[in-house]
Amino acid sequence: MDGTDLLAERFEEHRAHLRSVAYRLLGSAGDADDAVQEAWIRASRAGTDGIENLGGWLTTIVARVSLNMLQSRRARREEPSDLVVRAGTIDGPEQEVELADSVGVALLVVLETLTPAERLAFVLHDLFALPYDEIAPIVNRTPEAARQLASRARRRVRGGSAAPDPARQREVVAAFLAASRGGDFAALLAVLDPEVVLRADAAAVASGATPEVRGAHAVAETFSGRARAARMALVDGAPGAVWLVGGEPRVVFRFALEGDRIVAVDLVADPETITLLSLTFPDELP
Known part of the structure; x- marks a missing residue:
């Protein structure tokens, strides 16, 4: 048995689990099958040299594929209700009915109201016990921001609080940007959580950013008098900002909010x- 055959055999051992992950993320058995097939293609191309936890590695791959599919679906503005009905219909294939029963159509309906990143963080952590440290790179967030994504999703799934008000979140981010540009230290502190974390990716660090800054005072000092060229935007549907150079995004500011406070800022370069x-700018919104 050559390496490809061995990988195929081991992949089949994990197929049911991978399909379960993909289905809970995508809400459609057909899309779940497509995600698992794409995961197999990627895994077979990459090989398994140096992979100690094959199951975890494959879960990460299928999660990344599913996230891409969710983001593409959102960009096409595909109606989530169509997906939910298709996932729960009694006229569908037997396997799809079984999957829908195991997840619960009600849960699928709520999941469709989440952003792709919120959905992935919640499903992987709460339904499959994946640590936030492993979820973070999949959604391109810090572990703290991934925790906040799952927390927001969890409250909405459990009905513990109202869904975040997008308009209010935009107001908070706009206030942060205005305070940053104007060097208003007190106004910055007013919108920052005391334990806020600012993190920059490797490309931003190479351009001079500090890899990590913790605490409201330190983050406020970092931004005070800056961000003058940052433009308000929606980043994956959530309030954020973008620094454009020649019309092209050079740095993206992603914010995680709890209530009226910013709890995490990610600089993506x-x-x-x-x-x-x-990325959607205010003048492009419908």
Whole structure:
């Protein structure tokens, strides 16, 4: 048995689990099968040299594929209700009915209201016990920001609080940017959580950013009098900002909020990562 055959055999051992992960992320058995097939293609191309936890590695791959599919679906503005109905229909294939029963159509309906990153963080952590340290690189967030994504999703799934108000979140981010540009230290502190974390990716660090800054005072000092060229934007549907050079995004600011406070800021400057983000500016909104 050659390496490819061995990998195929081991992949089949994990197929049911991978399909379960993909289904809970995508809400459609057909899309789940497509995600698992794409995961197999990627795994077979990459090989398993140096992989100690094959199951975890394959879960990460299928999660990344599913996230891309969710983001593409969101960009096409595909109606989530169509997916939920298809996932729960009694006229569908037997396997799809079984999957829908195991997840619960009600849960699928709520999951469809989440952003792709919120959905992935919640499903992987709460349904499959994946640590936030492993979820963070999949959604291109810090572990703290991934925890906040799952926390917001969890409250909405459990009905513990109202969904975040997008308009209010935009107001908070706009206030942060205005305070940053104007050097208003007190106004910055007013919108920052005391334990806020600022993190920069490797590309941003190479351009002079500090890899990590913790605490409201330190983060406020970092931004005070800066961000003058940052433009308000929606980043994957959530309030954020973008620094444009010649009309092209050079740095993306991603914010995680709890209530009226910013709890995490991610600076993304890696060009490949930026191409994966959905960026919408206020004048482009419907």
